[in-house]
Amino acid sequence: MPERSPMLILASNSPRRRELLLSLGIPFAVEAADIEEIESLDDPREVPLRNAERKAAAVAARHPHDPVLGADTVIVFRDAVIGKPRDEADALRILLSLAGKTHEVVTGLALLRCADGFRRIWRETTRVTFKPFGRETAERYLSLVSVLDKAGAYAIQESGEFLVESVDGSIENVIGLPLERLQEELMRLND
Numbered sequence: 001m002p003e004r005s006p007m008l009i010l011a012s013n014s015p016r017r018r019e020l021l022l023s024l025g026i027p028f029a030v031e032a033a034d035i036e037e038i039e040s041l042d043d044p045r046e047v048p049l050r051n052a053e054r055k056a057a058a059v060a061a062r063h064p065h066d067p068v069l070g071a072d073t074v075i076v077f078r079d080a081v082i083g084k085p086r087d088e089a090d091a092l093r094i095l096l097s098l099a100g101k102t103h104e105v106v107t108g109l110a111l112l113r114c115a116d117g118f119r120r121i122w123r124e125t126t127r128v129t130f131k132p133f134g135r136e137t138a139e140r141y142l143s144l145v146s147v148l149d150k151a152g153a154y155a156i157q158e159s160g161e162f163l164v165e166s167v168d169g170s171i172e173n174v175i176g177l178p179l180e181r182l183q184e185e186l187m188r189l190n191d
């Protein structure tokens, strides 16, 4: 028997995910998985799914009676994954490569509970189109926003208007946690 009532655990270091999950008004605890993330696979859209599953599984193994949520956000552009930039120069290169074009922001989600084998793994995609900006705008953006911990070297929630022309899909998904489907999946935990 568990020593306390089961509680949702968010397997993440991301303050943005914490804030988004808080907005659902569900009690939860946070315990980061700290796994090594996969950076590429033949199918780039599989990368966030596998990473989300690995993050959730690492924490779920330590708390078999609690449901655990893992998530991973990547950019997919020209059939390749763009993760977090290595350094400022890499960030500038990434932003310039995305300027004037449309990319996908793909978040993988995994909700696992070891005790009864509950297992839901899904992904959500948002299409983001960047303005056709040049080096000056990209450098100005990088001087304003800290991007080294952000997939694709930008944060739509921080001065995103510098870069973003349009968004097709969930904005929360771009920030790291798509809430609508998540809410539905969380309700299944009690079925």
Ligand SMILES: Cc1cn([C@H]2C[C@H](O)[C@@H](COP(=O)(O)OP(=O)(O)OP(=O)(O)O)O2)c(=O)[nH]c1=O
Binding pocket: 011, 012, 013, 014, 016, 017, 032, 033, 055, 071, 072, 073, 074, 105, 149, 150, 151, 152, 154, 155, 156, 157, 174, 175, 176
């Ligand atoms: C594109 C984009 C990404 N991001 C963030 C979301 C994610 O936190 C991060 C992508 O890295 P992730 O590896 O998905 O997450 P993380 O390392 O921050 O946290 P953890 O693995 O512990 O859950 O980039 C934004 O905040 N805004 C954006 O516009």
